[in-house]
Amino acid sequence: MASEATQYIGDLTLIKGVSADTRHKLLNGSSFEIVRPDTTIVSEGYHLDHLHFVLDGVVELSASTSESRTVISLLHAGDTFILSAVVNDAVALLSARSLGRVEMVRVPAGLFRRCLRRDPKLLHNVSVALGGGYRNMVRYLRDHKLRTADQRLAAYLVRLLKAHGGAPEVTLPLRKHVIASFLGMKPESLSRAFAGLHALGVSVDGDRITITDPEALERFANIDTKLDGADA
């Protein structure tokens, strides 16, 4: 595999601490890929034959029926997809698509499963990653079943704010229609939700958001730090 990626892959959480042999096998079997914007990488309903590691860019996981499509997850450098389908040797339940240019590494699913059988440390990393993924899905589900559209936006902004170290102004990292779909609403509803949060000190200018009262937002979104915070 191209040496550009070699340096990164050892840093990936999933690979950290595995045996030299495992690392060597994985590196040898995998390939580095650059994916152009708006390219489908995985199609739901099809058996998955590669595990993917995102090195750079954003990958969107979505679900669709004949009638509609919704964004379920947004992946960044260091994330993996779709681990559960590879571990369980099953069809993908989600489609993966590049938003913008993406650099990634593909590891053949069979190879990965073989390494899993031989290296308990890798297996342990996988368990922790799957456990974390499960917990993220539960948080996301909470978000959707317990909060209104306005509250979901508020919670999203609060998370964004924390990720940016609490600066009062943040830039949306994605197009609004992607954010809308991720938050489970139509773009029109997202516009209205932003308007609705104006009273709580949220101002919008394109993709620059100013937040004067983060605590008010948190209260409005009903955020429980114990539950909403990311895992350690």
Added chain:
Amino acid sequence: MASEATQYIGDLTLIKGVSADTRHKLLNGSSFEIVRPDTTIVSEGYHLDHLHFVLDGVVELSASTSESRTVISLLHAGDTFILSAVVNDAVALLSARSLGRVEMVRVPAGLFRRCLRRDPKLLHNVSVALGGGYRNMVRYLRDHKLRTADQRLAAYLVRLLKAHGGAPEVTLPLRKHVIASFLGMKPESLSRAFAGLHALGVSVDGDRITITDPEALERFANIDTKLDGADA
């Protein structure tokens, strides 16, 4: 631990095939419990110090805020909770409550994690279980983001029908308000959803449901067998 449970625990998917030593350690450290109806077994937000195995009865996992509560998952004999919190040594994101009388086994979380470190087979089982759990959450999320309330009920009935081997008449296994919450709606909306499905051949008499045209229901619910079916 009481011998009543010993016979069951070896059959549990999670425990299948582990070393005799692991099995022995787990059995020795765990306790058999009978839980009366409507008892809280796990509280969200608190650190989890036991892994639970359901031997009999139904356990409901729910999420709540100060304002409301929603059922996220329903567990039966053979299921485990809350595996991800135990594996990741973290607070529970969901509360667990017995619906009706429940028999279960409690394994100390620390003991379980220690066994995990020593027995790769157990670790492998855990990975598969977590992967399956993640996939179930994704299916559930699809359900909620992509389907209307009427479609969710239709999909639920189709699954129920298949679980019962396709008999045209099924009995609801739970109170309607629990089903309503699980399906993400109010009891009043569930009543209306049943009424709305009458045109597709669904008749309701208390908890006995008659379904004359399962295919029509499937089409209406937009079910994709590849994606909606349970894992192998």
Added chain:
DNA sequence: GCTTAGATTTAACAAAAGTCAAATGTGCGG
């Protein structure tokens, strides 16, 4: 600077689901 395709916003209206309240059903203890 101008044009244009696409994204976002706004507005008017429609559909879906929640709320509140009353009616009806159901099962259990007395």
Added chain:
DNA sequence: CCGCACATTTGACTTTTGTTAAATCTAAGC
């Protein structure tokens, strides 16, 4: 058998969100 407590259903109404269409806005090329 009666009556109470609770679950479910029904109806009227409200709120939330989606739909459609038009108005703006924005950025990439020309």
